[in-house]
Amino acid sequence: MPSAALDTLRHVFGYDRFRGEQGQIVEHVTGGGDALVLMPTGGGKSLCYQLPALLRAGTAIVVSPLIALMQDQVEALRQLGVRAAFLNSSLDARSAAQVEQQLVDDGLDLLYVAPERLLTARFLALLERTQIALFAIDEAHCVSQWGHDFRPEYRQLTLLHERWPQVPRIALTATADAPTRREIVERLALEDARQFVSSFDRPNIRYNVAAKHNSRRQLLDFLEGHANASGIVYCLSRRKVEATAELLVEQGVNALPYHAGLDAATRATHQRRFLHEDGIVMVATIAFGMGIDKPDVRFVAHLDLPKSLEGYYQETGRAGRDGEASEAWLAYGLGDAVLLRKMIAEGEASEERKRLENAKLDALIGYCESTGCRRQSLLAYFGEAHGGGCGHCDNCLLPPRVWDATEAARKALSCAYRTGQRFGAAHLIDVLRGADNAKVRQFGHHTVSTYGIGSELDASRWRSVFRQLVAAGLLEADFDSFGALRLTQAATPLLRGEHQLHLREDPNKRERTRRRNDTTASINRALSPDAEARFDTLRNWRSSTAREQNVPAYVIFHDATLRSIAQHHPHTLTALAAISGVGAGKLERYGEAVLDVLQRD
Structure with missing residues (x-):
């Protein structure tokens, strides 16, 4: 060179x-x-x-x-x-x-x-x-x-x-x-x-996919590990963006909404605050994203399934641009897949485009349901080989258990068939578990042969079964019948006893807490108590300086540079100049001020 x-x-x-x-x-x-x-x-x-x-x-x-x-x-x-x-x-x-x-x-x-x-x-x-x-x-x-x-x-x-x-x-x-x-x-x-x-791998990002059971509570639990951090929460609809932003504000999170339904001035103000201030959480549709050059976004959370792995990769890639530890978290459920399939089917695109979009969605669902290394699955989509075992995704840190779900799957498929293939997962679960409610009695489903044959599994476990049957292509949603689940040809060998089926076992509440705690410990890189105090002081100085100049804080210095300064505690301009990210221009402009901050600390 x-x-x-x-x-x-x-x-x-x-x-x-x-x-x-x-x-x-x-x-x-x-x-x-x-x-x-x-x-x-x-x-x-x-x-x-x-x-x-x-x-x-x-x-x-x-x-x-x-x-x-x-x-x-x-x-x-x-x-x-x-x-x-x-x-x-x-x-x-x-x-x-x-x-x-x-x-x-x-x-x-x-x-x-x-x-x-x-x-x-x-x-x-x-x-x-x-x-x-x-x-x-x-x-x-x-x-x-x-x-x-x-x-x-x-x-x-x-x-x-x-x-x-x-x-x-x-x-x-x-x-x-x-x-x-x-x-x-x-x-x-x-x-x-x-x-x-270059490699598509972002080794500083931890990937997590959570089975959706109470997404609002799950999001709040996730954010506990990212207090006062900048982040992005993506939602599929404008209404959900507004509701989620309101929820976070009520819980003391400094959150702002962003979607195409807001007037241009509000969108510009919210984007500017996100870029200029520390600790803002932007709740947004995908209308927010391209061109966001903020390096210290510590997390990107998806409350709904994105449309493709490309979109997911691009959106999660807005976290950790500074190379520091960051997290990508996705809550995924059966309803997400059904809704996106419906949106594709009812769209005005050509049949060729719809086939392509369905194939992209299949790849994303496969990623979500994978029991192997997330990084390996994600990179394989972009044609890049990875040996797996990254040690930095949920499946590697806490490998999911796999169970023989052959009999449960047959019961689920039979129930869908016996009830006329006209109902969604919630009703089928009621029938399988022997629920005595008005809807079950209205349609006479308390008399079908599959009534009550699935009482050994709780509702959460059955939701997991139906979600994975749809992901595996054994069931599909009939959009003309409000998302009713119907059998595909691929289900026939399983019903005949010709195939076995193994499904992933979603983690229980204790395991979900363990995953979250393990993630928090990894994301929060430890500095010594003295260095942590210096880092906080430097961040406060940076915020004040950025406000005076009306520029984003990160254009003064990145977090990684401030962390290095806090760790090495330079006492001279020469020592400060040796810190990565401190060039001649920054040294001349801010060197004396930084040393003064460190001396006061």
């Missing part, structure tokens, strides 16, 4: 070495090569174009899809002493004209711009008068029409190569399976680009 790159890495960004393939990517792009970079969130994608931008002559043009993302990255770069700016609709005419003049005068190292603005005749004319260092196309998966972040303007970005063939391009994304990767290459004309595919 050329010394200029390492010198700039240390002097500007405050890091002594590259991570993973960062060094190779920087060298390739700095040398004028095109690149497609697939790197997980938190893996350091931005550095792969920011550093070449400083090493090459001219201004790097960064195509970014979201205003908030541009603003945060520009502010973080300015804190480092880098000449960065953005052009978007948040600027008034005078401010935009000043940025344009800086661009023409070679006064910028990086300029962030949305694809819509970049493609205008006015902006293209400005570029004709500019020395361009490189084009960086961030969030490149937006080119895929199959993705939920599709932006049609991304497909027109081949114009950049056509008009400036000598300028290197780097396309970057954190979420692209093999088909999406091929689409990026085709749509952006990157056939000759060198591809850098």
